Amino acid sequence: SQQGEEDPQALSIQEGENATMNCSYKTSINNLQWYRQNSGRGLVHLILIRSNEREKHSGRLRVTLDTSKKSSSLLITASRAADTASYFCATEGWGKLQFGAGTQVVVTP
């Protein structure tokens, strides 16, 4: 069964715009991770946020975590065509990652 649920399922934006996607989960976690998957590079780890953290930045990425609401968001600022991919949140508990179904992001030039 899937732990994380991403929203929206699909997102289409133009280059330069920001993209925001959300993830909700059900059980307690040690950390929450975001991954990107595209056909060219497989599944790539983007960022990890621990359960005692509320916000984290990495380059153009900003992740928030609200453990009281069991939700997380991923913001990609100033999007580029190369950001076109599927984005997955994954919750970590007892070593296992449980993935959501992903958000498909298309960035058009």
Place this chain on the structure above:
Amino acid sequence: GAGVSQSPSNKVTEKGKDVELRCDPISGHTALYWYRQRLGQGLEFLIYFQGNSAPDKSGLPSDRFSAERTGESVSTLTIQRTQQEDSAVYLCASSPYFGNEQFFGPGTRLTVL
């Protein structure tokens, strides 16, 4: 350095045959994970190995699925008597230690006819 590698990259087999998938983790990574991804879906956890501890097999969908790992190196995932619903991409990942970010291999695309 070398990333996680998997072989074969593609496997087509007939229903009822056994298949063996291989994963070479990043050297020094103590944790190794197997996932399955069906078309258009997220990853489904299958099994993980952490050092010399007993593996967590809680995600294996049936007793037709099994996996082994030799020390902290190569792992093989075996599917016996394959069924059409086993068709998916099987992904392997490794991690320096338990609970950290995971580094994924390119996957093995399995097609059961």
